[in-house]
Amino acid sequence: MPLSVPTWPELLGGARHSAIHLEMRDSYAVDYEEGPFAQWRAGFRHDPADRESWWRPWLDLIQGTVGRGVVVRRARIVSEPVSEYTRFLYDGTFTNIAAGEQVRWLPRRRASDIALPGNDFWLIDGRLIRWNHFTGDGASAGGEISENRAAAKLCADAFKEVWARAVPHENYKIT
Template sequence: MSLSVPTWPELLGSATRSAVHLEMRDTYAVDYEKGPFAEWRAGFRHDPADRASWWRPWLDLIQETVSRGVLVRRARIVSEPVSEYTRFLYDGTFTNIAAGEQIRWLPRRRASDIQLPGNDFWLIDGRLIRWNHFTGEGASAGGEISEDPAAAKLCADAFEAVWERAVPHNEYKIC
């Protein structure tokens, strides 16, 4: 049976203990001509003092989720030297941290012996998976929900193995 994909507020709103996110791509839906990535390439950087200008409503949702006592963690497996897009992510990560997320980075060469699922995912309370599917160009190809216990265990084990080896954002030096 296929489950409908909830909205982000519904998904994170359902979390009672934890929400973990594993990202494994070096590029996501990059538009070099317009949008936040293009603005970053042109020199724009978020002002740490201007929280109102940061990515809304996503950061508000993270802040609300964390304020309910939910532990929100994100791990990124990245190739080194990092892609330009990864530099863009790195430069804006302080906004996620300010909203309450914990974020770590794992160089891909240190992930070779970790059993990883084939797609990025969110795992809610260790049981509900939101698979994130992407095209070869990095555009979203939609999400999928699963409550399969074996898949949830794979995701939980993979995330924890990555988290254990990964470097906290404030210690990771981009190369």
């Protein structure tokens, strides 16, 4: 019987030691007409001094998770030159870091020999996986929860290798 997918506050609220996230797509649910990506394309940029205007409640959840002592790391595998959407993510990543996440970027060409899962994921405490499924155009196709030990090991090993090769956000320069 499949496990029910917890909400993000439930998932991260249950983390005790670590929450790692691997992103492998060059775009996600891009809406060219409205929303944050469209605003960014029109020239909007977050003001580093105006923390209240940033992506809430997500950043509050991350800040609270990190505040409990959970290490939250995000790695992004990206094609180079980067997509317009990746530029959008890059420009806003300072908000993730301000909330307490550690973020690294790995050029896709440096990931060719890493055994990677077929989907983006969150791995909580090395045992609970939240698979993120997407449609071909990047829209969310829902999440799935797994406690499969072999899959958790694949995710942990893949993330460890990606993390070791990836460039910390403050040193990564987009091309």
